[in-house]
Amino acid sequence: MEKISNLLGSVYWKVKRSRKLNIISFAILSLISLSFLINCLSLAQSAEIEIFLDFGKEPTVDGYIDRTVDEWDDANKHKIFLYQNLSAPENGLEIDLWIVQHEFFLYIAVSFELVEHQSNEFVGILTAESESLDPLDYEDAKIVQFLNITEGNFEYRDYFINESKFFADSEVHGAGASHLEMDSGRVVYEFQLAIESSDGGDEDTRIEAGIYSPFMIIFGESQNYDEEIVLMNVVSLFVQFYAYNPIISIEEIIFITLASVIFSLIGSFYGYYIFQIIKLKEKIKKIRS
Numbered sequence: 614m615e616k617i618s619n620l621l622g623s624v625y626w627k628v629k630r631s632r633k634l635n636i637i638s639f640a641i642l643s644l645i646s647l648s649f650l651i652n653c654l655s656l657a658q659s660a661e662i663e664i665f666l667d668f669g670k671e672p673t674v675d676g677y678i679d680r681t682v683d684e685w686d687d688a689n690k691h692k693i694f695l696y697q698n699l700s701a702p703e704n705g706l707e708i709d710l711w712i713v714q715h716e717f718f719l720y721i722a723v724s725f726e727l728v729e730h731q732s733n734e735f736v737g738i739l740t741a742e743s744e745s746l747d748p749l750d751y752e753d754a755k756i757v758q759f760l761n762i763t764e765g766n767f768e769y770r771d772y773f774i775n776e777s778k779f780f781a782d783s784e785v786h787g788a789g790a791s792h793l794e795m796d797s798g799r800v801v802y803e804f805q806l807a808i809e810s811s812d813g814g815d816e817d818t819r820i821e822a823g824i825y826s827p828f829m830i831i832f833g834e835s836q837n838y839d840e841e842i843v844l845m846n847v848v849s850l851f852v853q854f855y856a857y858n859p860i861i862s863i864e865e866i867i868f869i870t871l872a873s874v875i876f877s878l879i880g881s882f883y884g885y886y887i888f889q890i891i892k893l894k895e896k897i898k899k900i901r902s
C-alpha cells in the first residue's frame with residue numbers, strides 16, 4: 614500500500630514538474646513570437662526601400678513621359694507609397710518612382726493620379742548625409758512648385774534647410790519640370806540632380822557615388838514647406854561611380870594607325886640617315902689621319 618502511495622506521489626510530482634516546464638516553454642515561445650512581431654511591425658513602419666541604381670538613356674526633364682522614344686525604359690521602376698506620418702504609415706498615396714543614372718546625373722520621375730489636384734501642388738526631393746523620417750532634418754531640397762496647376766505654370770526651386778526652416782539657394786542647381794494630364798488626373802514630375810558635385814557649396818548636399826544615400830520624396834499643396842509637407846517617404850539609393858569611356862570610331866582608329874606607321878617610317882629614315890653621317894665622319898677622320 615505504501616509502495617502504491619509513493620508511486621502515485623512520484624507520478625503526481627512528475628506531472629506537476631512537466632506542467633511547470635510546459636508553462637515556462639510556452640512563456641519563452643510567446644516572448645520570442647512577440648519580439649518577432651514587434652520587429653516585423655517596426656520594419657513595416659520604417660517604409661524604407663533600398664534601390665541599387667544603374668546607368669541608362671538620358672531622359673528629357675520636361676514633365677512629359679515620351680513613350681515614342683522609350684524615354685524612361687532604362688529606369689529602375691518602383692511603386693511606393695507616400696505617407697502623412699512615417700512613424701505610423703497608413704492610407705498612403707501610391708506613386709510611380711522611376712530612377713536612372715546617366716553620366717554624372719541622376720534622373721528621378723514621380724507620377725501619380727489624384728481625383729483633384731490643388732493649384733499649388735508640389736513634389737520635392739530632399740537629400741542629406743544621414744537618414745531621418747522628419748523632412749525638416751534634411752539639408753537640401755529640389756522642388757517643382759505649381760503656381761497654377763490647371764494653367765501648367767510651375768517653378769523649379771532649389772532650397773536648403775537650416776534649423777527646420779527652408780531657405781532659397783543663392784544659385785539654383787539641378788532641373789525639374791512637371792505636367793498634369795487633365796483628362797486622367799495623372800501628374801508627372803521629372804528631376805535632374807548632379808552626382809559628386811560640390812557646385813552648390815553649403816546650400817546643396819553632395820551626392821556621393823559608391824554608397825547608399827537617403828532621398829526623401831515630399832508632396833504638398835501650398836508653398837509653405839516649413840509647415841505644410843503633407844505626404845512623404847524615404848528611399849535609400851545606391852549611386853554608381855561613372856567612369857568616362859570615350860567611344861572611338863573606325864575612321865579614328867584607321868587615322869591613328871596610319872599616323873603611327875608614317876611617323877615610325879619617318880623616324881627610322883632619320884635614324885638611318887644620322888647613322889650614315891656618323892659613319893661617313895669616322896671614314897673622313899681615318900683618311901685624314
Ligand SMILES: [Ca+2]
Pocket residue numbers: 672673674675676677678679684803
Ligand atoms: Ca520627359
Ligand SMILES: [Ca+2]
Pocket residue numbers: 753754771772773782813816817818
Ligand atoms: Ca539647395
